[in-house]
Amino acid sequence: DPQRTAFLLRKQWTLYSVTPLYRFSDAHLRDYARLLSAFIAAEKQKGLAVEVGVELGTKVTVSCLPDLKGSDQDQAAILVQLSLRSPAAPKNSEEKLIWSGWFCCVAGDDLSQNVPEDFTCLPLFLVNGAESYTAIVGSWFQKTFDCYFRRLAISPLNLSWMAAMWTGCKVDKTASAMELVFSVPRLPQPLDISYAIHPEDAKALWDTVQKTPGEITQEEVDVFMDCLYSHFHRHFKIHLSATKLVKVSTAVASAHCDGIIKFLQSQYLTGVLMLLTELAISQIQ
Amino acid sequence: HLATSLPLPSERDHLRPRIDLIAFMIDIKSKYSLKNVEASLAHVDANFFLGKVCFLVTGVGRVNYCSVDMNAIWKLGEVYCSPVLFCELELEGIRVATAQRLLRMLQICAGHIPGVSALSFGTLMRNSADD
Numbered sequence: 001d002p003q004r005t006a007f008l009l010r011k012q013w014t015l016y017s018v019t020p021l022y023r024f025s026d027a028h029l030r031d032y033a034r035l036l037s038a039f040i041a042a043e044k045q046k047g048l049a050v051e052v053g054v055e056l057g058t059k060v061t062v063s064c065l066p067d068l069k070g071s072d073q074d075q076a077a078i079l080v081q082l083s084l085r086s087p088a089a090p091k092n093s094e095e096k097l098i099w100s101g102w103f104c105c106v107a108g109d110d111l112s113q114n115v116p117e118d119f120t121c122l123p124l125f126l127v128n129g130a131e132s133y134t135a136i137v138g139s140w141f142q143k144t145f146d147c148y149f150r151r152l153a154i155s156p157l158n159l160s161w162m163a164a165m166w167t168g169c170k171v172d173k174t175a176s177a178m179e180l181v182f183s184v185p186r187l188p189q190p191l192d193i194s195y196a197i198h199p200e201d202a203k204a205l206w207d208t209v210q211k212t213p214g215e216i217t218q219e220e221v222d223v224f225m226d227c228l229y230s231h232f233h234r235h236f237k238i239h240l241s242a243t244k245l246v247k248v249s250t251a252v253a254s255a256h257c258d259g260i261i262k263f264l265q266s267q268y269l270t271g272v273l274m275l276l277t278e279l280a281i282s283q284i285q
Numbered sequence: 286h287l288a289t290s291l292p293l294p295s296e297r298d299h300l301r302p303r304i305d306l307i308a309f310m311i312d313i314k315s316k317y318s319l320k321n322v323e324a325s326l327a328h329v330d331a332n333f334f335l336g337k338v339c340f341l342v343t344g345v346g347r348v349n350y351c352s353v354d355m356n357a358i359w360k361l362g363e364v365y366c367s368p369v370l371f372c373e374l375e376l377e378g379i380r381v382a383t384a385q386r387l388l389r390m391l392q393i394c395a396g397h398i399p400g401v402s403a404l405s406f407g408t409l410m411r412n413s414a415d416d
Binding site for chain 1: 349
């Protein structure tokens with residue numbers, strides 16, 4: 001149901017890999033919300049205040065996103081949201097959402113099959129909101145479920161896979177340009193090169209490269225990227241292959257090597273999550 | 286002798302000493318370096334591939350900067366029957382250890398170690414890598 005997951009689109013999510021959670025149960029989500037809320041209040045009292053000024057109540061909701069999973073073996077996604085509610089404001093006033101984080105697992109059989117009974121596999125964690133809240137929520141989960149969070153970085157090799165995969169996706173509306181950003185190493189001043197390609201040209205190129213629809217090989221990704229690089233070299237005499245690919249933006253999604261993702265199309269949300277789950281699992285193992 | 290690509294300029298051929306070992310350096314952060322090595326390999330006489338060639342992969346310390354598919358590198362080692370060494374140039378200890386390894390290999394390839402030929406050593410290295 002695209003409506004229920006629409007709020008995940010067009011937001012910038014920072015990625016983490018999470019080791020399996022010990023004795024986590026999706027039947028106790030309300031209890032977890034209560035405990036986390038108390039923990040946040042306690043942290044604030046300790047002087048690790050996240051808001052300067054008037055003491056505002058932080059409301060915590062922990063809910064399940066049943067649509068976000070790959071197969072029945074996957075644990076459904078768990079969403080944690082922090083909202084601010086001023087005690088002075090009238091009862092029915094809107095709460096302001098200040099932080100969202102969700103755990104997810106799409107096609108994570110590689111991990112969930114090899115893990116003992118009491119563990120729940122939700123290897124991918126996506127965050128939108130202040131780093132200070134991320135640290136507090138993260139440390140509560142780590143203490144409560146004996147898990148470990150780590151920033152998920154995306155290598156240039158994986159980014160080029162995403163560029164190829166997402167270029168091949170059919171998009172209904174007029175697609176936005178495909179953009180690749182490269183960082184040039186070993187210069188006294190940092191230099192970024194942005195290479196924008198008309199989406200129809202990119203798709204046409206990919207269609208000539210891909211042999212079997214639905215399947216992608218490393219060779220095909222290499223040929224696709226090499227074509228883009230040689231085209232650029234012909235015009236600018238710069239070898240992009242000697243630089244570092246740091247960001248890929250297409251109509252489907254955009255990804256940055258520091259582990260930042262933006263979903264732009266609800267129909268491909270699960271597909272992108274599957275890829276990110278795979279990256280998270282290989283970072284854990 | 287350090288070169289950015291092969292073939293070496295022919296003008297200096299007569300001044301050049303005998304070449305005992307060629308180490309091709311591939312920077313895992315640069316696809317361009319792999320392409321460059323692949324192009325240069327075509328200019329190497331077949332006799333060198335009897336133990337006088339090795340591939341040195343650098344930049345392996347930071348996995349998240351990887352721009353080169355590792356399978357392509359393994360395949361290169363297989364196709365050209367030459368060992369693949371890994372190192373991280375930015376760490377002094379590893380840099381020094383790798384230099385010592387290369388020096389040892391060079392001594393063997395130059396025939397300075399009695400009883401060990403370049404070919405037998407190369408085979409030994411490849412077999413131990415397969416294990």
